[in-house]
Amino acid sequence: MATQQTQLLARTLLTPAVALLFIWMIVPLALTIYFATLHYNLLDPGSESFVGLENFRYFLTDPAFLASLQNTLVLVGSVLAITIILGVPLALLLDQQVVGLSIVRLMVIAPFFVMPTVSALVWKNLLMHPVSGLFAWIAHLFGLPAIDWFNDAPLFSVILIISWQWLPFATLILLTALQSLDEEQKEAAEMDGASAISTFIYITLPHLARPITVVILIETIFLLTVFAEIFVTTGGGPGLQTTNIAFLIYSQALIQYDVGSASAGGLVAVVLANIVAFFLVRIVGRNLEA
Amino acid sequence: MARMVTTRRKVISTAAAWLVGFLIFFPILWMVLASFKTELEAFAIPPSFLFFHWTTENYATVQERSDYFHHALNSIIIAGGSTLIAMLIAIPAAWSMAFSPTKRTKDVLLWMLSTKMMPPVGVLVPIYLIYRTFGLLDTRSGLIFILCLGNLPIVIWMLFTYFKEIPKDILEAARMDGATIGRELIYVLTPMAVPGLASTLLLNLILAWNEAFWTLNLSTLEAAPLTVFIASYSSPEGLFWAKLSAASTLAIAPILVLGWFSQRQLVRGLTFGAVK
Structure with missing residues (x-):
């Protein structure tokens, strides 16, 4: 029974967190909206003036925006596809009886704990370097020409690195979900003579539908704003080939010092993320009631 | 044990799981190995996997900076x-x-x-x-x-x-x-x-x-x-x-x-x- 006193206490305890998060959400966002309506360049101080929606028009009609939007979508889509298509069989494999499973689990989960700048540089240099990288040597063993990854397929190279980082996450979540699957259900299906494939399609896969959705939503939120991996490997290039929205905004803000245009871009990113967030929050909310 | 697992199946899934786990972990392992090589050996083609001159000089250099x-x-x-x-x-x-x-x-x-x-x-x-x-x-x-x-x-x-x-x-x-x-x-x-x-x-x-x-x-x-x-x-x-x-x-x-x-x-x- 909550007395009035404890209710008051509860509210007092909650206030600092709510206030901080509220300020954190409102102030920068309001400023972003405000800056987005200004002509404001840090290299040209004193020239700030209200330009209405001019920045949005500029940002949205900038060919760099379309290119970076396309790169963002390709990057998010490819990483999602790779991590789930590989993650499902990998989780199924780890759900089997495996000798030394705990060690295998450790090896599989490890990439997720490597800081982004380390994984990007290790892949770029030690593995994907066109002359001294391990991949070049392996290609040579098979008599194939070495691939100059970051020149010939820059976006794919970035996708490969990010997929390596996120595959463990997808696998771990799917594995957790598999382990909560009722064994008896599978046993019953087996006794009824169901093949392994139909057990998978009719029992396992439906059970994985929700965790897969969760993986898709959470990965999307993080992948929409991938930054460090691009920053240390390609710097958005060659040309605009690996520039995603996050990197475009960064370069407009901190390289060209165009505050107005970068703010307009920032709001575009917020809108994109919110579309995804809307669905994620609904799923989590439904779970909260159950 | 809930289900009968044949030894054959266990051997196959164990081998597959270890292979995949090793592949996923490999970039980290390769990085750790490279950290014990000399700069020349880290660049060398063909690469040496274990039989190189192990050195901790990189760790010393990194810390000296x-x-x-x-x-x-x-x-x-x-x-x-x-x-x-x-x-x-x-x-x-x-x-x-x-x-x-x-x-x-x-x-x-x-x-x-x-x-x-x-x-x-x-x-x-x-x-x-x-x-x-x-x-x-x-x-x-x-x-x-x-x-x-x-x-x-x-x-x-x-x-x-x-x-x-x-x-x-x-x-x-x-x-x-x-x-x-x-x-x-x-x-x-x-x-x-x-x-x-x-x-x-x-x-x-x-x-x-x-x-x-x-x-x-x-x-x-x-x-x-x-x-x-x-x-x-x-x-x-x-x-x-x-x-x-x-x-x-x-x-x-x-x-x-x-x-x-x-x-x-x-x-x-x-x-x-x-x-x-």
Whole structure:
């Protein structure tokens, strides 16, 4: 029974967190909206003036925006596809009886704990370097020409690195979900003579539908704003080939010092993320009631 | 054993699992190996896998460049500081929502979650300008503050899901026995909450340690943690693979160990309880 006193206490305890998060959400966002309506360049101080929606028009009609939007979508889509298509069989494999499973689990989960700048540089240099990288040597063993990854397929190279980082996450979540699957259900299906494939399609896969959705939503939120991996490997290039929205905004803000245009871009990113967030929050909310 | 597993099947899945696990882990292993090579050997083609001249000179060189310790210390202070402050703010909030829920608790929780969905790049410009105005660029306190806010929703959520599992009857029993709220907190709640607190602390330490958006954008030298230090190896003139590997190994080793301990909590923390 909550007395009035404890209710008051509860509210007092909650206030600092709510206030901080509220300020954190409102102030920068309001400023972003405000800056987005200004002509404001840090290299040209004193020239700030209200330009209405001019920045949005500029940002949205900038060919760099379309290119970076396309790169963002390709990057998010490819990483999602790779991590789930590989993650499902990998989780199924780890759900089997495996000798030394705990060690295998450790090896599989490890990439997720490597800081982004380390994984990007290790892949770029030690593995994907066109002359001294391990991949070049392996290609040579098979008599194939070495691939100059970051020149010939820059976006794919970035996708490969990010997929390596996120595959463990997808696998771990799917594995957790598999382990909560009722064994008896599978046993019953087996006794009824169901093949392994139909057990998978009719029992396992439906059970994985929700965790897969969760993986898709959470990965999307993080992948929409991938930054460090691009920053240390390609710097958005060659040309605009690996520039995603996050990197475009960064370069407009901190390289060209165009505050107005970068703010307009920032709001575009917020809108994109919110579309995804809307669905994620609904799923989590439904779970909260159950 | 619930199901009959034939030995043959077990052998096959064991072999497959080890092979896949090894492949996924290989880049890290390869980096660790390279950190014990000379620069020449790290570049060499064909590469040597185990039979090279093992040396620890890269580790010595990396540490001699006194700045390694400087950046490692920054990482410890920033990750540790932001996590601790986030915990201090989050524990009361989560406690209150778990034990005195109101009609609005669910909305508050979901709203907190939605603040985490805001892409950092959307507020990069104002944060950068505010930091510039107040002299917070490239300061540890500036990074601690922003990482603390960034992780606060996750911390509150994780703590909430753990606190929620503590049976309320125990609290009522303690209250009947005349325990004050203070005593209730110290003697009843804390012991039951410690595992949840520990795993929340661990996961957020990892997230803050690896954070590479704000650290790259808001710090350059003085306050730069290891993420930024490693990024400095990306310049073409800084291409020393063995030293890069040694610095990287040092930077990820502690977090890899912590991460392995917290892998189960990871699912819970990052899916906001949507997958259990």
